[in-house]
Amino acid sequence: xxxxxxxxxxxxxxxxxxxxxxxxxxxxxxxxxxxxxxxxxxxxxxxxxxxxxxxxxxxxxxxxxxxxxxxxxxxxxxxxxxxxxxxxxxxxxxxxxxxxxxxxxxxxxxxxxxxxxxxxxxxxxxxxxxxxxxxxxxxxxxxxxxxxxxxxxxxxxxxxxxxxxxxxxxxxxxxxxxxxxxxxxxxxxxxxxxxxxxxxxxxxxxxxxxxxxxxxxxxxxxxxxxxxxxxxxxxxxxxxxxxxxxxxxxxxxxxxxxxxxxxxxxxxxxxxxxxxxxxxxxxxxxxxxxxxxxxxxxxxxxxxxxxxxxxxxxxxxxxxxxxxxxxxxxxxxxxxxxxxxxxxxxxxxxxxxxxxx
Numbered sequence: 001x002x003x004x005x006x007x008x009x010x011x012x013x014x015x016x017x018x019x020x021x022x023x024x025x026x027x028x029x030x031x032x033x034x035x036x037x038x039x040x041x042x043x044x045x046x047x048x049x050x051x052x053x054x055x056x057x058x059x060x061x062x063x064x065x066x067x068x069x070x071x072x073x074x075x076x077x078x079x080x081x082x083x084x085x086x087x088x089x090x091x092x093x094x095x096x097x098x099x100x101x102x103x104x105x106x107x108x109x110x111x112x113x114x115x116x117x118x119x120x121x122x123x124x125x126x127x128x129x130x131x132x133x134x135x136x137x138x139x140x141x142x143x144x145x146x147x148x149x150x151x152x153x154x155x156x157x158x159x160x161x162x163x164x165x166x167x168x169x170x171x172x173x174x175x176x177x178x179x180x181x182x183x184x185x186x187x188x189x190x191x192x193x194x195x196x197x198x199x200x201x202x203x204x205x206x207x208x209x210x211x212x213x214x215x216x217x218x219x220x221x222x223x224x225x226x227x228x229x230x231x232x233x234x235x236x237x238x239x240x241x242x243x244x245x246x247x248x249x250x251x252x253x254x255x256x257x258x259x260x261x262x263x264x265x266x267x268x269x270x271x272x273x274x275x276x277x278x279x280x281x282x283x284x285x286x287x288x289x290x291x292x293x294x295x296x297x298x299x300x301x302x303x304x305x306x307x308x309x310x311x312x313x314x315x316x317x318x319x320x321x322x323x324x325x326x327x328x329x330x331x332x333x334x335x336x337x338x339x340x341x342x343x344x345x346x347x348x349x350x351x352x353x354x355x356x357x
């Protein structure tokens with residue numbers, strides 16, 4: 001009896017940890033589940049995950065596949081969750097856990113597909129519709145479960161209300177019913193704009209614009225702390241766990257997120273910057289994180305000196321990023337500022353600013 005009691009306590013504890021991981025992170029899964037994470041995590045952005053998802057169909061795990069046919073709710077929909085996104089890769093996070101960023105869902109002749117832009121997490125299922133009821137089944141993350149929803153499509157917006165869906169500890173229901181899904185199909189309304197998340201973002205190449213005479217920008221494809229020439233002064237981007245050297249000031253946007261010694265830029269206008277009047281010979285900023293980190297630009301004294309996908313600068317052992325170093329300036333007050341670029345909904349993780357004397 002005592003052993004059974006201890007077993008139930010252990011199950012309860014594991015279940016609690018499972019839910020906490022969902023509430024504090026996002027959703028992702030490794031390849032062993034039969035579903036896919038980004039097709040090429042080393043490349044950074046989860047490009048082509050959606051097109052690959054369109055090429056596969058559900059497996060009849062517990063129910064036969066429905067006969068393909070046009071259904072009134074068929075179409076592609078998107079929603080943008082304003083909550084904080086997932087800014088780290090996670091192989092054991094709960095599936096379907098709501099997280100900030102762009103989500104895309106498609107209903108197509110008996111096949112439902114769903115995709116999370118930030119991490120590339122995705123799934124699919126079979127579905128049928130009986131009047132105002134939607135039924136989901138054959139989902140690889142809950143093979144034996146059938147979800148039942150009330151659905152309504154008004155002016156191109158799809159809303160789903162959970163009747164019963166045990167899939168992934170009810171997280172699929174929380175996700176699908178958490179706000180309206182806006183239709184991606186062009187309608188007859190004037191000035192129609194596709195909702196955010198309907199299409200894959202257009203990637204920008206890494207670039208260094210024309211610089212003033214004497215100014216140099218060097219991109220180090222590594223964590224600069226591992227190089228022979230480590231910065232003499234390092235200021236963690238969170239600005240909390242160390243005192244600022246005299247003549248150095250760190251500031252950031254209010255909505256940016258503290259993450260350990262890092263700062264996560266998530267909102268479209270998020271930024272972090274350092275101002276110094278110390279006569280350093282070079283100033284720089286370190287981007288460092290998982291493949292889910294995205295596009296940013298670096299400004300020096302208000303002028304853009306670099307922009308690109310931070311996850312594509314460098315990667316080793318699943319760590320991505322790089323150090324952008326600026327030199328060749330006069331010994332006076334200077335500002336290095338990092339701004340997130342609104343190209344997709346991936347966050348930018350700034351680790352620290354580094355200075356050479």
